Amino acid sequence: MAFLEILNGAFVAAGYRVDLLVQVVGKLGHLPRRRGLVADQFYVGGIKVLHVVLLVGFSIGMVVSLQTGLELSRIGQQDQIGTLVALSMAREMGPFITSTILAAAVGSALAAELGTMAVSEELAALEVLSIDRVSYLVLPRVVALAILCPMLTILCDTVGIIGGGFVARSQLGVGLALYYDTVIDSLQTPSKLFSLPKDVYAGLFKSFVFGIVIAIISCSAGILARGGALGVGNATRSAVRDSIILVIILNYFMTWYFYQQ
Protein backbone atom coordinates (compact mmCIF):
# COMPACT_ATOMS: atom_id res chain seq x y z
CA MET A 1 0.00 0.00 0.00
CA ALA A 2 2.80 2.39 0.95
CA PHE A 3 4.58 1.49 -2.30
CA LEU A 4 1.46 2.34 -4.30
CA GLU A 5 1.19 5.68 -2.52
CA ILE A 6 4.82 6.47 -3.34
CA LEU A 7 4.25 5.46 -6.97
CA ASN A 8 1.12 7.58 -7.15
CA GLY A 9 3.01 10.54 -5.64
CA ALA A 10 5.78 10.13 -8.20
CA PHE A 11 3.28 10.14 -11.09
CA VAL A 12 1.49 13.19 -9.69
CA ALA A 13 4.81 15.06 -9.30
CA ALA A 14 5.90 14.09 -12.82
CA GLY A 15 2.57 15.23 -14.23
CA TYR A 16 2.83 18.53 -12.38
CA ARG A 17 6.33 19.13 -13.76
CA VAL A 18 5.23 18.44 -17.33
CA ASP A 19 2.23 20.72 -16.86
CA LEU A 20 4.48 23.45 -15.44
CA LEU A 21 6.84 23.16 -18.42
CA VAL A 22 3.92 23.41 -20.86
CA GLN A 23 2.63 26.49 -19.00
CA VAL A 24 6.08 28.11 -19.11
CA VAL A 25 6.31 27.52 -22.87
CA GLY A 26 2.83 29.00 -23.25
CA LYS A 27 3.89 32.14 -21.38
CA LEU A 28 7.12 32.86 -23.25
CA GLY A 29 5.35 35.89 -24.70
CA HIS A 30 5.43 37.46 -21.20
CA LEU A 31 9.24 37.59 -21.28
CA PRO A 32 9.61 41.28 -22.22
CA ARG A 33 7.62 42.20 -19.07
CA ARG A 34 9.75 39.89 -16.95
CA ARG A 35 13.20 40.99 -18.13
CA GLY A 36 13.99 42.59 -14.76
CA LEU A 37 13.17 39.37 -12.93
CA VAL A 38 15.24 37.36 -15.43
CA ALA A 39 18.18 39.70 -14.80
CA ASP A 40 17.80 39.14 -11.03
CA GLN A 41 17.95 35.40 -11.61
CA PHE A 42 21.07 35.79 -13.78
CA TYR A 43 22.76 37.37 -10.80
CA VAL A 44 21.55 34.73 -8.33
CA GLY A 45 22.14 31.76 -10.61
CA GLY A 46 25.18 32.99 -12.51
CA ILE A 47 27.39 35.49 -10.74
CA LYS A 48 26.98 33.87 -7.32
CA VAL A 49 28.06 30.40 -8.50
CA LEU A 50 30.62 31.50 -11.08
CA HIS A 51 33.61 30.96 -8.80
CA VAL A 52 32.41 27.44 -7.94
CA VAL A 53 32.07 26.51 -11.61
CA LEU A 54 35.53 27.90 -12.38
CA LEU A 55 37.19 26.15 -9.44
CA VAL A 56 35.52 22.79 -10.01
CA GLY A 57 35.96 22.97 -13.80
CA PHE A 58 39.67 23.72 -13.45
CA SER A 59 40.12 20.86 -10.97
CA ILE A 60 38.18 18.38 -13.10
CA GLY A 61 40.29 19.31 -16.14
CA MET A 62 43.42 18.65 -14.11
CA VAL A 63 42.11 15.28 -12.89
CA VAL A 64 41.04 14.16 -16.38
CA SER A 65 44.39 15.21 -17.77
CA LEU A 66 46.36 13.41 -15.05
CA GLN A 67 44.33 10.18 -15.07
CA THR A 68 44.19 9.75 -18.82
CA GLY A 69 47.68 11.22 -19.34
CA LEU A 70 49.29 8.63 -17.08
CA GLU A 71 47.66 5.81 -19.06
CA LEU A 72 48.51 7.39 -22.41
CA SER A 73 52.13 7.88 -21.39
CA ARG A 74 52.44 4.13 -20.78
CA ILE A 75 51.78 3.53 -24.48
CA GLY A 76 53.68 6.59 -25.57
CA GLN A 77 50.60 8.55 -26.64
CA GLN A 78 50.70 11.38 -24.13
CA ASP A 79 50.79 13.87 -27.02
CA GLN A 80 47.09 13.14 -27.50
CA ILE A 81 46.18 14.30 -24.00
CA GLY A 82 44.72 17.58 -25.35
CA THR A 83 42.26 15.64 -27.50
CA LEU A 84 41.01 13.58 -24.59
CA VAL A 85 40.69 16.49 -22.19
CA ALA A 86 38.90 18.68 -24.76
CA LEU A 87 36.44 15.99 -25.82
CA SER A 88 35.77 14.91 -22.24
CA MET A 89 35.11 18.47 -21.14
CA ALA A 90 33.04 19.53 -24.15
CA ARG A 91 30.94 16.40 -24.46
CA GLU A 92 30.37 15.25 -20.88
CA MET A 93 32.26 16.77 -17.99
CA GLY A 94 31.48 20.43 -18.69
CA PRO A 95 27.68 20.05 -19.04
CA PHE A 96 27.42 17.49 -16.24
CA ILE A 97 29.61 19.31 -13.73
CA THR A 98 27.94 22.64 -14.44
CA SER A 99 24.44 21.23 -14.14
CA THR A 100 25.33 19.40 -10.94
CA ILE A 101 26.66 22.61 -9.42
CA LEU A 102 23.57 24.49 -10.56
CA ALA A 103 21.26 21.80 -9.15
CA ALA A 104 23.04 21.88 -5.81
CA ALA A 105 23.59 25.60 -5.48
CA VAL A 106 20.77 27.21 -7.46
CA GLY A 107 18.11 24.49 -7.67
CA SER A 108 18.15 24.01 -3.91
CA ALA A 109 17.88 27.76 -3.36
CA LEU A 110 14.97 27.98 -5.83
CA ALA A 111 13.10 25.16 -4.11
CA ALA A 112 13.74 26.67 -0.67
CA GLU A 113 12.68 30.13 -1.81
CA LEU A 114 9.44 29.03 -3.47
CA GLY A 115 8.83 26.47 -0.72
CA THR A 116 9.06 29.19 1.91
CA MET A 117 6.68 31.31 -0.15
CA ALA A 118 4.28 28.36 -0.32
CA VAL A 119 4.24 27.66 3.42
CA SER A 120 4.06 31.35 4.37
CA GLU A 121 1.03 31.92 2.11
CA GLU A 122 2.89 34.20 -0.30
CA LEU A 123 1.92 32.01 -3.25
CA ALA A 124 -1.70 32.07 -2.10
CA ALA A 125 -1.43 35.86 -1.84
CA LEU A 126 -0.19 36.08 -5.43
CA GLU A 127 -3.11 33.96 -6.55
CA VAL A 128 -5.64 36.10 -4.71
CA LEU A 129 -4.01 39.21 -6.20
CA SER A 130 -4.67 37.68 -9.66
CA ILE A 131 -0.95 37.50 -10.35
CA ASP A 132 0.01 34.56 -12.53
CA ARG A 133 2.70 32.78 -10.50
CA VAL A 134 3.98 30.83 -13.49
CA SER A 135 4.61 34.05 -15.37
CA TYR A 136 5.85 35.97 -12.31
CA LEU A 137 7.94 33.33 -10.55
CA VAL A 138 8.63 30.30 -12.72
CA LEU A 139 9.16 31.77 -16.20
CA PRO A 140 12.06 34.08 -15.20
CA ARG A 141 13.80 31.26 -13.34
CA VAL A 142 13.45 28.75 -16.17
CA VAL A 143 14.62 31.20 -18.83
CA ALA A 144 17.56 32.36 -16.71
CA LEU A 145 18.78 28.81 -16.03
CA ALA A 146 18.23 27.72 -19.65
CA ILE A 147 20.58 30.51 -20.76
CA LEU A 148 22.96 30.38 -17.79
CA CYS A 149 23.68 26.68 -17.89
CA PRO A 150 25.21 26.71 -21.42
CA MET A 151 27.10 29.95 -20.66
CA LEU A 152 28.61 28.49 -17.50
CA THR A 153 29.34 25.28 -19.39
CA ILE A 154 31.47 27.21 -21.89
CA LEU A 155 33.44 28.67 -18.98
CA CYS A 156 33.70 25.26 -17.30
CA ASP A 157 34.96 23.67 -20.54
CA THR A 158 37.48 26.46 -21.03
CA VAL A 159 38.97 26.42 -17.54
CA GLY A 160 38.92 22.61 -17.57
CA ILE A 161 40.99 22.58 -20.75
CA ILE A 162 43.35 25.17 -19.24
CA GLY A 163 43.65 23.07 -16.06
CA GLY A 164 44.36 20.00 -18.19
CA GLY A 165 47.07 21.90 -20.06
CA PHE A 166 48.65 22.92 -16.79
CA VAL A 167 48.92 19.25 -15.73
CA ALA A 168 49.98 18.11 -19.21
CA ARG A 169 52.92 20.43 -19.09
CA SER A 170 53.93 20.11 -15.44
CA GLN A 171 53.27 16.39 -14.88
CA LEU A 172 53.42 14.78 -18.31
CA GLY A 173 55.96 16.92 -20.08
CA VAL A 174 53.66 17.81 -23.00
CA GLY A 175 54.33 21.28 -24.44
CA LEU A 176 51.52 23.81 -24.26
CA ALA A 177 51.63 24.57 -27.99
CA LEU A 178 51.16 20.89 -28.84
CA TYR A 179 48.48 20.53 -26.19
CA TYR A 180 46.41 23.43 -27.51
CA ASP A 181 46.91 22.32 -31.13
CA THR A 182 45.43 18.93 -30.29
CA VAL A 183 42.62 20.59 -28.34
CA ILE A 184 41.66 22.75 -31.32
CA ASP A 185 42.01 19.85 -33.78
CA SER A 186 39.75 17.65 -31.70
CA LEU A 187 36.98 20.24 -31.58
CA GLN A 188 36.76 20.66 -35.35
CA THR A 189 34.25 17.93 -36.17
CA PRO A 190 31.62 19.82 -38.17
CA SER A 191 27.98 19.54 -37.28
CA LYS A 192 25.11 19.09 -39.68
CA LEU A 193 22.89 21.62 -38.00
CA PHE A 194 24.96 24.55 -36.73
CA SER A 195 28.19 26.30 -37.57
CA LEU A 196 29.53 25.28 -34.15
CA PRO A 197 31.67 22.13 -33.95
CA LYS A 198 29.51 19.13 -33.12
CA ASP A 199 31.15 18.35 -29.78
CA VAL A 200 30.68 21.91 -28.61
CA TYR A 201 27.05 22.33 -29.65
CA ALA A 202 26.09 18.84 -28.43
CA GLY A 203 27.46 19.72 -24.99
CA LEU A 204 25.79 23.12 -24.99
CA PHE A 205 22.48 21.64 -26.11
CA LYS A 206 22.67 19.21 -23.19
CA SER A 207 23.36 22.12 -20.85
CA PHE A 208 20.38 24.01 -22.21
CA VAL A 209 18.11 21.02 -21.49
CA PHE A 210 19.69 20.48 -18.06
CA GLY A 211 19.10 24.13 -17.14
CA ILE A 212 15.40 23.80 -17.97
CA VAL A 213 15.13 20.48 -16.11
CA ILE A 214 16.74 21.87 -12.95
CA ALA A 215 14.57 24.99 -12.96
CA ILE A 216 11.30 23.13 -13.57
CA ILE A 217 12.00 20.43 -10.97
CA SER A 218 13.16 22.95 -8.37
CA CYS A 219 10.26 25.35 -8.94
CA SER A 220 7.67 22.56 -8.81
CA ALA A 221 9.22 21.12 -5.64
CA GLY A 222 9.01 24.55 -4.03
CA ILE A 223 5.46 25.29 -5.16
CA LEU A 224 4.24 21.91 -3.89
CA ALA A 225 5.96 22.28 -0.50
CA ARG A 226 3.63 21.89 2.48
CA GLY A 227 4.06 21.76 6.23
CA GLY A 228 6.40 24.50 7.41
CA ALA A 229 10.18 24.22 7.68
CA LEU A 230 10.09 20.44 7.38
CA GLY A 231 8.20 20.68 4.09
CA VAL A 232 10.69 23.24 2.76
CA GLY A 233 13.56 20.92 3.72
CA ASN A 234 11.90 18.00 1.91
CA ALA A 235 11.27 20.17 -1.15
CA THR A 236 14.91 21.26 -1.27
CA ARG A 237 16.18 17.70 -0.92
CA SER A 238 13.85 16.31 -3.57
CA ALA A 239 14.68 19.17 -5.95
CA VAL A 240 18.42 18.43 -5.88
CA ARG A 241 17.98 14.64 -5.91
CA ASP A 242 15.45 14.56 -8.75
CA SER A 243 17.35 17.15 -10.81
CA ILE A 244 20.59 15.18 -10.68
CA ILE A 245 18.87 11.88 -11.41
CA LEU A 246 17.02 13.30 -14.40
CA VAL A 247 20.16 15.05 -15.67
CA ILE A 248 22.03 11.73 -15.62
CA ILE A 249 19.23 9.84 -17.38
CA LEU A 250 18.69 12.52 -20.02
CA ASN A 251 22.44 12.79 -20.50
CA TYR A 252 22.57 9.18 -21.62
CA PHE A 253 19.73 9.56 -24.10
CA MET A 254 21.08 12.79 -25.57
CA THR A 255 24.57 11.29 -25.87
CA TRP A 256 23.06 8.29 -27.61
CA TYR A 257 21.14 10.57 -29.97
CA PHE A 258 24.13 12.74 -30.89
CA TYR A 259 26.78 10.04 -31.13
CA GLN A 260 24.98 6.89 -32.25
CA GLN A 261 26.68 5.26 -35.24
Added chain:
Amino acid sequence: MKDGGGQSIIRFEEVSKAFGPKVVLRGMSLEVKRGETLAIMGPSGIGKSVTLRHAVGLVQPDSGRVIVDDHDLSTISREDLRELRKRMGYLFQEGALINWLSVGENVALPLRENTDLADEVIREKVEEKLALVQLRGTYDLMPPELSGGMRKRVGLARALVTDPEIVFYDEPNTGLDPEISMSINHLIRDLAERLQITSIVVTHLVSCILVVADRVVLVDQGRVFAEGTPDEFIRSQDERVVRFLAKPYD
Protein backbone atom coordinates in the same frame (compact mmCIF):
# COMPACT_ATOMS: atom_id res chain seq x y z
CA MET B 1 -25.37 49.63 11.02
CA LYS B 2 -27.06 48.20 7.97
CA ASP B 3 -29.94 45.81 8.20
CA GLY B 4 -28.31 43.44 5.74
CA GLY B 5 -31.49 43.25 3.70
CA GLY B 6 -29.79 43.86 0.32
CA GLN B 7 -28.84 41.53 -2.48
CA SER B 8 -26.70 38.53 -1.62
CA ILE B 9 -23.13 38.71 -3.02
CA ILE B 10 -21.51 35.70 -1.29
CA ARG B 11 -23.37 32.49 -0.56
CA PHE B 12 -22.16 29.21 0.92
CA GLU B 13 -24.58 26.35 0.21
CA GLU B 14 -24.02 23.24 2.34
CA VAL B 15 -20.24 23.41 1.89
CA SER B 16 -18.25 20.46 3.24
CA LYS B 17 -14.50 20.13 3.25
CA ALA B 18 -12.06 17.61 4.69
CA PHE B 19 -8.27 17.56 4.62
CA GLY B 20 -7.43 13.87 4.78
CA PRO B 21 -9.21 12.42 7.81
CA LYS B 22 -9.83 15.87 9.35
CA VAL B 23 -13.29 17.17 8.50
CA VAL B 24 -13.24 20.98 8.69
CA LEU B 25 -16.55 22.11 7.22
CA ARG B 26 -19.75 20.05 7.56
CA GLY B 27 -22.49 21.57 5.47
CA MET B 28 -21.60 25.19 6.13
CA SER B 29 -24.24 27.60 4.83
CA LEU B 30 -24.06 31.36 5.09
CA GLU B 31 -24.89 34.43 3.11
CA VAL B 32 -23.36 37.90 2.89
CA LYS B 33 -25.32 40.83 1.51
CA ARG B 34 -23.77 43.46 -0.72
CA GLY B 35 -22.22 46.20 1.43
CA GLU B 36 -22.52 44.16 4.60
CA THR B 37 -19.73 43.32 7.04
CA LEU B 38 -20.06 39.80 8.34
CA ALA B 39 -17.88 38.61 11.20
CA ILE B 40 -17.13 34.90 11.52
CA MET B 41 -16.27 33.90 15.06
CA GLY B 42 -15.39 30.63 16.64
CA PRO B 43 -12.69 28.75 18.53
CA SER B 44 -9.28 28.22 16.91
CA GLY B 45 -8.92 25.47 14.33
CA ILE B 46 -12.60 25.11 13.42
CA GLY B 47 -12.26 26.25 9.80
CA LYS B 48 -12.82 30.02 9.87
CA SER B 49 -9.82 30.69 7.62
CA VAL B 50 -10.74 27.72 5.41
CA THR B 51 -14.15 29.35 4.96
CA LEU B 52 -12.47 32.54 3.75
CA ARG B 53 -10.24 30.54 1.40
CA HIS B 54 -13.32 28.97 -0.15
CA ALA B 55 -14.74 32.42 -0.78
CA VAL B 56 -11.76 33.41 -2.97
CA GLY B 57 -11.44 30.05 -4.70
CA LEU B 58 -8.16 29.10 -3.04
CA VAL B 59 -9.85 25.93 -1.78
CA GLN B 60 -12.57 23.94 -3.53
CA PRO B 61 -15.36 22.33 -1.51
CA ASP B 62 -15.71 18.55 -1.45
CA SER B 63 -19.45 19.09 -1.71
CA GLY B 64 -21.78 22.08 -1.77
CA ARG B 65 -21.34 25.35 -3.63
CA VAL B 66 -19.75 28.72 -3.05
CA ILE B 67 -21.41 31.47 -5.07
CA VAL B 68 -19.73 34.87 -5.37
CA ASP B 69 -21.52 37.56 -7.34
CA ASP B 70 -23.52 34.88 -9.20
CA HIS B 71 -20.37 32.89 -10.09
CA ASP B 72 -20.17 29.31 -8.84
CA LEU B 73 -16.50 29.04 -7.83
CA SER B 74 -16.48 25.28 -8.49
CA THR B 75 -17.24 25.73 -12.18
CA ILE B 76 -15.88 29.20 -12.93
CA SER B 77 -13.16 29.41 -15.60
CA ARG B 78 -9.64 30.32 -14.55
CA GLU B 79 -9.83 33.60 -16.45
CA ASP B 80 -13.20 34.59 -14.93
CA LEU B 81 -11.89 33.73 -11.46
CA ARG B 82 -8.88 35.95 -12.07
CA GLU B 83 -11.16 38.82 -13.11
CA LEU B 84 -13.40 38.22 -10.10
CA ARG B 85 -10.42 38.26 -7.74
CA LYS B 86 -9.36 41.65 -9.11
CA ARG B 87 -12.46 42.98 -7.38
CA MET B 88 -11.41 41.42 -4.07
CA GLY B 89 -8.89 42.17 -1.37
CA TYR B 90 -7.58 39.62 1.12
CA LEU B 91 -5.70 40.24 4.32
CA PHE B 92 -3.73 37.13 5.30
CA GLN B 93 -3.09 36.29 8.95
CA GLU B 94 0.65 36.95 8.73
CA GLY B 95 0.45 39.53 5.97
CA ALA B 96 1.95 37.16 3.32
CA LEU B 97 4.27 39.85 1.99
CA ILE B 98 6.64 38.96 -0.83
CA ASN B 99 9.92 38.88 1.03
CA TRP B 100 12.22 40.23 -1.66
CA LEU B 101 10.02 43.25 -2.45
CA SER B 102 10.05 46.44 -0.39
CA VAL B 103 6.95 47.58 1.46
CA GLY B 104 6.03 49.94 -1.37
CA GLU B 105 6.65 47.34 -4.07
CA ASN B 106 4.50 44.85 -2.18
CA VAL B 107 1.60 47.26 -1.98
CA ALA B 108 2.10 48.33 -5.60
CA LEU B 109 2.27 44.75 -6.91
CA PRO B 110 -1.40 44.25 -7.86
CA LEU B 111 -1.46 47.65 -9.58
CA ARG B 112 1.74 46.98 -11.52
CA GLU B 113 0.60 43.52 -12.59
CA ASN B 114 -3.05 44.16 -13.34
CA THR B 115 -3.31 47.77 -14.48
CA ASP B 116 -1.63 50.14 -16.93
CA LEU B 117 -1.34 52.96 -14.41
CA ALA B 118 1.71 55.22 -14.64
CA ASP B 119 4.44 54.79 -12.02
CA GLU B 120 3.66 58.16 -10.40
CA VAL B 121 -0.02 57.31 -10.04
CA ILE B 122 0.85 53.94 -8.52
CA ARG B 123 3.30 55.58 -6.10
CA GLU B 124 0.64 58.08 -5.07
CA LYS B 125 -1.95 55.35 -4.44
CA VAL B 126 0.55 53.27 -2.48
CA GLU B 127 1.57 56.20 -0.28
CA GLU B 128 -2.12 56.97 0.32
CA LYS B 129 -2.88 53.39 1.45
CA LEU B 130 0.24 53.24 3.61
CA ALA B 131 -0.87 56.44 5.31
CA LEU B 132 -4.31 54.89 5.82
CA VAL B 133 -2.76 52.07 7.85
CA GLN B 134 -0.44 54.49 9.69
CA LEU B 135 2.73 53.42 7.92
CA ARG B 136 3.92 56.69 6.36
CA GLY B 137 7.60 56.67 5.41
CA THR B 138 7.96 52.91 5.19
CA TYR B 139 7.92 52.62 1.36
CA ASP B 140 11.51 51.48 1.08
CA LEU B 141 11.67 49.19 4.11
CA MET B 142 12.01 45.46 3.48
CA PRO B 143 9.61 42.94 5.11
CA PRO B 144 12.29 41.44 7.41
CA GLU B 145 12.74 44.92 8.92
CA LEU B 146 9.07 45.06 9.98
CA SER B 147 7.38 43.90 13.16
CA GLY B 148 4.51 41.41 12.90
CA GLY B 149 1.94 44.16 13.31
CA MET B 150 3.56 46.31 10.63
CA ARG B 151 3.62 43.37 8.21
CA LYS B 152 -0.06 42.89 8.81
CA ARG B 153 -0.79 46.54 8.12
CA VAL B 154 1.26 46.44 4.91
CA GLY B 155 -0.81 43.39 3.95
CA LEU B 156 -3.93 45.42 4.65
CA ALA B 157 -2.66 48.31 2.50
CA ARG B 158 -1.99 45.82 -0.31
CA ALA B 159 -5.46 44.34 0.06
CA LEU B 160 -7.01 47.81 -0.23
CA VAL B 161 -4.81 49.37 -2.91
CA THR B 162 -7.03 48.29 -5.79
CA ASP B 163 -10.13 49.73 -4.06
CA PRO B 164 -11.83 46.33 -4.00
CA GLU B 165 -15.58 45.76 -3.72
CA ILE B 166 -15.16 42.78 -1.40
CA VAL B 167 -12.50 42.46 1.30
CA PHE B 168 -11.68 39.39 3.38
CA TYR B 169 -9.89 39.95 6.67
CA ASP B 170 -8.29 36.94 8.31
CA GLU B 171 -7.72 37.85 11.98
CA PRO B 172 -7.02 41.54 11.29
CA ASN B 173 -6.08 42.29 14.91
CA THR B 174 -3.68 39.47 15.72
CA GLY B 175 -0.25 40.78 16.67
CA LEU B 176 -1.34 44.40 16.90
CA ASP B 177 -1.19 46.54 20.02
CA PRO B 178 -4.60 47.65 21.36
CA GLU B 179 -4.37 51.17 19.97
CA ILE B 180 -3.42 50.11 16.42
CA SER B 181 -5.89 47.25 16.67
CA MET B 182 -8.74 49.63 17.43
CA SER B 183 -7.67 51.98 14.63
CA ILE B 184 -7.70 49.04 12.18
CA ASN B 185 -11.20 48.13 13.40
CA HIS B 186 -12.36 51.68 12.75
CA LEU B 187 -10.65 51.66 9.36
CA ILE B 188 -12.55 48.50 8.38
CA ARG B 189 -15.80 50.08 9.60
CA ASP B 190 -15.06 53.36 7.84
CA LEU B 191 -14.22 51.66 4.52
CA ALA B 192 -17.39 49.61 4.69
CA GLU B 193 -19.55 52.66 5.32
CA ARG B 194 -17.86 55.13 2.98
CA LEU B 195 -17.21 52.84 0.02
CA GLN B 196 -19.97 50.28 0.57
CA ILE B 197 -17.35 47.52 0.65
CA THR B 198 -18.62 44.04 1.40
CA SER B 199 -16.44 42.43 4.05
CA ILE B 200 -16.00 39.14 5.82
CA VAL B 201 -13.92 39.39 8.98
CA VAL B 202 -12.62 36.27 10.67
CA THR B 203 -11.84 37.07 14.26
CA HIS B 204 -12.10 35.77 17.79
CA LEU B 205 -12.14 39.24 19.38
CA VAL B 206 -15.45 40.60 20.67
CA SER B 207 -13.93 44.10 20.66
CA CYS B 208 -13.45 43.74 16.91
CA ILE B 209 -16.96 42.59 16.07
CA LEU B 210 -18.52 45.32 18.17
CA VAL B 211 -16.87 47.92 15.93
CA VAL B 212 -16.78 46.33 12.50
CA ALA B 213 -19.63 43.86 12.13
CA ASP B 214 -23.18 44.30 10.90
CA ARG B 215 -23.83 40.66 11.58
CA VAL B 216 -21.98 37.88 13.37
CA VAL B 217 -22.00 34.14 12.82
CA LEU B 218 -20.54 31.74 15.35
CA VAL B 219 -19.03 28.63 13.81
CA ASP B 220 -18.29 25.34 15.50
CA GLN B 221 -17.92 21.78 14.29
CA GLY B 222 -17.86 22.92 10.70
CA ARG B 223 -21.17 24.79 10.56
CA VAL B 224 -22.88 27.98 11.69
CA PHE B 225 -24.75 27.52 14.94
CA ALA B 226 -25.57 31.08 15.96
CA GLU B 227 -26.23 34.25 14.03
CA GLY B 228 -27.25 37.81 14.79
CA THR B 229 -26.18 41.41 15.18
CA PRO B 230 -23.26 42.05 17.56
CA ASP B 231 -25.72 43.30 20.21
CA GLU B 232 -27.90 40.22 19.89
CA PHE B 233 -24.80 38.12 19.97
CA ILE B 234 -23.38 39.41 23.24
CA ARG B 235 -26.82 39.32 24.89
CA SER B 236 -27.54 35.82 23.66
CA GLN B 237 -28.65 33.24 26.21
CA ASP B 238 -27.63 30.34 23.94
CA GLU B 239 -25.43 28.11 26.05
CA ARG B 240 -22.76 27.63 23.35
CA VAL B 241 -22.54 31.39 22.65
CA VAL B 242 -22.28 32.12 26.36
CA ARG B 243 -19.59 29.44 26.72
CA PHE B 244 -17.63 30.86 23.76
CA LEU B 245 -17.84 34.43 25.03
CA ALA B 246 -16.78 33.34 28.51
CA LYS B 247 -13.41 32.17 27.21
CA PRO B 248 -10.63 34.72 27.74
CA TYR B 249 -9.89 35.47 24.06
CA ASP B 250 -10.11 39.23 24.27
